Amino acid sequence: MAFPTVGIVGAGQLARMTAPAAAALGVRLRLLAGSPDESAAQVVPDVVLGSPDDLDALRRLADGCDVITFEHEHVPPEHLEALVADGVPVRPGPAALVHAQDKAVMRERLTAAGIPCPRWRVVASADDVAGFAAEAGWPVVLKTARGGYDGRGVWVVGSTAEAVEVLEAAAARGVRVLAEEKVAFVRELAAQVARSPHGQAVAYPVVETVQRQGICREVFAPAPGLAEDAAVAAQEVALRIAGLLDMVGIMAVELFETADGRVLVNELAMRPHNSGHWTIEGAVTSQFEQHLRAVLDLPLGSPAALGPHAVMANVLGGDYPDMYPAYRHILARDPGVKVHMYGKQVRPGRKVGHVTVVGDGPLDGLTERARHAAAYLTGEITE
Amino acid sequence: MAFPTVGIVGAGQLARMTAPAAAALGVRLRLLAGSPDESAAQVVPDVVLGSPDDLDALRRLADGCDVITFEHEHVPPEHLEALVADGVPVRPGPAALVHAQDKAVMRERLTAAGIPCPRWRVVASADDVAGFAAEAGWPVVLKTARGGYDGRGVWVVGSTAEAVEVLEAAAARGVRVLAEEKVAFVRELAAQVARSPHGQAVAYPVVETVQRQGICREVFAPAPGLAEDAAVAAQEVALRIAGLLDMVGIMAVELFETADGRVLVNELAMRPHNSGHWTIEGAVTSQFEQHLRAVLDLPLGSPAALGPHAVMANVLGGDYPDMYPAYRHILARDPGVKVHMYGKQVRPGRKVGHVTVVGDGPLDGLTERARHAAAYLTGEITE
Structure with missing residues (x-):
């Protein structure tokens, strides 16, 4: 039968809950999991062990899959580009996925298209935050552009002193920071x-x-x-x-x-x-x-x-x-x-x-x- | 976590469709499959390969399971009794399951309890069938007591001559035959x-x-x-x-x-x-x-x-x-x-x-x- 195989980067509960849908559709799943104990790896037979940071692991996942998709966004874009260059269908594609990976890229794109967003600005210094707050008011929401989830990577700060701590930690990790208005x-x-x-x-x-x-x-x-x-x-x-x-x-x-x-x-x-x-x-x-x-x-x-x-x-x-x-x-x-x-x-x-x-x-x-x-x-x- | 594991004898579509329910409940499944290509073995990681006719295979299935159950009835009752004697919870138990395994046993039990059934009789000879047909009329439905499914093991016969063919084939396989009235x-x-x-x-x-x-x-x-x-x-x-x-x-x-x-x-x-x-x-x-x-x-x-x-x-x-x-x-x-x-x-x-x-x-x-x-x-x- 020509029924396809879908490769999923990740093996948490989202992949676990995809398994029943795949079984009903007659679609096979292959997962990239960090360990065989992960939530979805318990219920899917075809599991590749490895990290989404490892291009070789991603290629092992892709080998024999008809399409690669994701249950999280934490995959280096250059690896996804490499898979695309290999001829692997990656969906959503890297050019789309970056808008879920990088909040600054997302804000730039949506704002340019006139889609309503909270006021926002990429900030690199206490002066930047103070300038933004002068327009949008305190408190200010600071977010790392990449890597946050479930409330991680988000801070509500009431002063430039508080903002400096966040900025320094982000700078040490090499990630950009966005300031956003705290929407009422x-x-x-x-x-x-x-x-x-x-x-x-x-x-x-x-x-x-x-x-x-x-x-x-x-x-x-x-x-x-x-x-x-x-x-x-x-x-x-x-x-x-x-x-x-x-x-x-x-x-x-x-x-x-x-x-x-x-x-x-x-x-x-x-x-x-x-x-x-x-x-x-x-x-x-x-x-x-x-x-x-x-x-x-x-x-x-x-x-x-x-x-x-x-x-x-x-x-x-x-x-x-x-x-x-x-x-x-x-x-x-x-x-x-x-x-x-x-x-x-x-x-x-x-x-x-x-x-x-x-x-x-x-x-x-x-x-x-x-x-x-x-x-x-x-x-x-x-x- | 103390969430249990259920062992299923069989790996066809019924076990396959049990997998989504198990995943949602947080229950683990282990299957006894004849091959890794079977319907449910494609979607369940924990598969024991073997035959339900093999007590050793059933014991390997049961090892580590909290309960053993079935997606078909084709398991020798003596093997199930052996598992029970091992201390394995087998559900439904052999004493219940026999009523789905043996249509003669089922008819005897239900009739004794006054539960309405078609007229029926265990038949071993052309004379038995002719005697039954004299009461219940032609055509007569003949069924092997064991082993049939999806219409197999069931014949509608219009004469003792046709019945003899069925009886001889069943006798060669050592299974009992029931005659039942053809219910309008x-x-x-x-x-x-x-x-x-x-x-x-x-x-x-x-x-x-x-x-x-x-x-x-x-x-x-x-x-x-x-x-x-x-x-x-x-x-x-x-x-x-x-x-x-x-x-x-x-x-x-x-x-x-x-x-x-x-x-x-x-x-x-x-x-x-x-x-x-x-x-x-x-x-x-x-x-x-x-x-x-x-x-x-x-x-x-x-x-x-x-x-x-x-x-x-x-x-x-x-x-x-x-x-x-x-x-x-x-x-x-x-x-x-x-x-x-x-x-x-x-x-x-x-x-x-x-x-x-x-x-x-x-x-x-x-x-x-x-x-x-x-x-x-x-x-x-x-x-």
């Missing part, structure tokens, strides 16, 4: 779209995401109370970015919703994203299946929601290394909650699973169920 | 239930199944037009059988619906079953997840349907060994159809995949979509 947002949204090489694109319902300490904790799909025209506007921004960047695959556009109803682009993720986990149960085509279809240039699936509401809550590691007793309790308490465990060692604050509740009941009830299950598994509550 | 059924139904070791049980919506040449082709969930009291009666029969046999895991009870509204038990399957594939997209808890939860003595999940209708159609192998072009066409034609490919070589008549359509549209429209996709993939139609 009402809430955060995410607009997820998928685009295929021949340009077919679909947009998922816009969701609300809730972060605590920079880590996504809850997602509500669709975003409660979001006006139809605002939702369409957010989808249009995401579709426009996908086309502008010649993106291939699934992309999440994280957005700030402001009090006056505007949306500003916060970040881009060019891979399956935490804001789309609800699609496994909540949409006709999950983000994981959609990503595979997009990178294989297969026709895209329907992004329609299956029900009126879905609520996703992340399970973080807590104080108890063995979650199994809490897990049994949760399954007994709520036969309708969908629990996803990632097979990861519990460490405090680490994402080790998530729960989703879908249904046609009132949103408050679904939220309480998802929130309770996640908090109980995390160990924040005990009854 | 209106349609076939299936009632799927799950039961856990401590006796929790759930019943799925009763479905209609459509067979052609003994092979399941289509499933409608719930069975269209089935009266509520008839559905409850069928569920009660299945739950009663599960309790009677001390069944653990998921069980499908195949039923004949007669013109006067009775249901008669046709066969039992003590594992995930083709009649339950619709539950992957159509129910809160898929039959595969439910089976894992049951054999692990985890609390069972909700068997509720997510929408008003689901239609499943099997994809059989046709004349074209490469289905990928047809598959691309189907995905493009219908962004809402869910295609499941099993990674199996195409051979004419072999089950190589299935499609499911769920939705709240009219049943006729869903049926047309599922039927078209399956027929196009099979190669029965070309537009």
Whole structure:
């Protein structure tokens, strides 16, 4: 059979949750994993051990794959260019992926295209930060252009003295720093779209995401109370970015919703994203299946929601290394909650699973169920 | 983490479709496969190669597993008793599983419990068949008590001369033969239930199944037009059988619906079953997840349907060994159809995949979509 093989750089929970979609589609997966214990390496037979910093490892991954894609952006662009030069289809391509790898490049490109972003500037000195703050006000958000995730690489600073510490640490690592205005947002949204090489694109319902300490904790799909025209506007921004960047695959556009109803682009993720986990149960085509279809240039699936509401809550590691007793309790308490465990060692604050509740009941009830299950598994509550 | 490992005897599509459920639950799988190319061995890393007829292979499978279960019934009962004697939890246990392995044992047990079955008799000679036909009429259905599936091991005979051929072939193989009345059924139904070791049980919506040449082709969930009291009666029969046999895991009870509204038990399957594939997209808890939860003595999940209708159609192998072009066409034609490919070589008549359509549209429209996709993939139609 001519069914293809997809190589994924990375073997965390995003690759793990791609495995079921691949099995159903009849598509084979090969992973690049740091160790055979990683989340996805537990559930995928074909694993190449190595680092994404190692071009030889990437070439071993690519050998026999029909396309290479990613579950994270931490791959040196020059290695991706080398794979492309080898003739390997890399999707999204390096020229698109750089916008998820480098926030300064992303800001430059989106601003040039007139896509609304927070005020921003690349800063190299205390004077630069002070000058930016004189226009945008304190506090200022500083971000390393590369390498951050889940709140790492982001600082909110209230003075040039605080900024200097961040700048010096970044300079020591050789990464650029962006200053951004601290947007007084009402809430955060995410607009997820998928685009295929021949340009077919679909947009998922816009969701609300809730972060605590920079880590996504809850997602509500669709975003409660979001006006139809605002939702369409957010989808249009995401579709426009996908086309502008010649993106291939699934992309999440994280957005700030402001009090006056505007949306500003916060970040881009060019891979399956935490804001789309609800699609496994909540949409006709999950983000994981959609990503595979997009990178294989297969026709895209329907992004329609299956029900009126879905609520996703992340399970973080807590104080108890063995979650199994809490897990049994949760399954007994709520036969309708969908629990996803990632097979990861519990460490405090680490994402080790998530729960989703879908249904046609009132949103408050679904939220309480998802929130309770996640908090109980995390160990924040005990009854 | 104390999350368990489940060993499955078999590595066909039923084990393949169990893998996604296991990954989400955080449960590890180990398979007993005849070869590394088998459907499920393509998507599960931990595979023991060997035959279910080989006790040593079964013991290698069991080593390190928390429970052993099945995707087919073709395991010698004495081997299962040996595993039980080793202290291995085998679920369903041999005393339950024999009712799915041996149709004569099943008929004896259900008849003794007053559960409605077609008229039946174990037959060893032409005279036995003639005597049965004098009561139940011609034609007579002859079945080998053991070893049949997908219509194999079943013959409809119109005379003692035809019966003699079947009896002689069966005698040569040392298997018993049952004669059963040919039920003038209106349609076939299936009632799927799950039961856990401590006796929790759930019943799925009763479905209609459509067979052609003994092979399941289509499933409608719930069975269209089935009266509520008839559905409850069928569920009660299945739950009663599960309790009677001390069944653990998921069980499908195949039923004949007669013109006067009775249901008669046709066969039992003590594992995930083709009649339950619709539950992957159509129910809160898929039959595969439910089976894992049951054999692990985890609390069972909700068997509720997510929408008003689901239609499943099997994809059989046709004349074209490469289905990928047809598959691309189907995905493009219908962004809402869910295609499941099993990674199996195409051979004419072999089950190589299935499609499911769920939705709240009219049943006729869903049926047309599922039927078209399956027929196009099979190669029965070309537009």
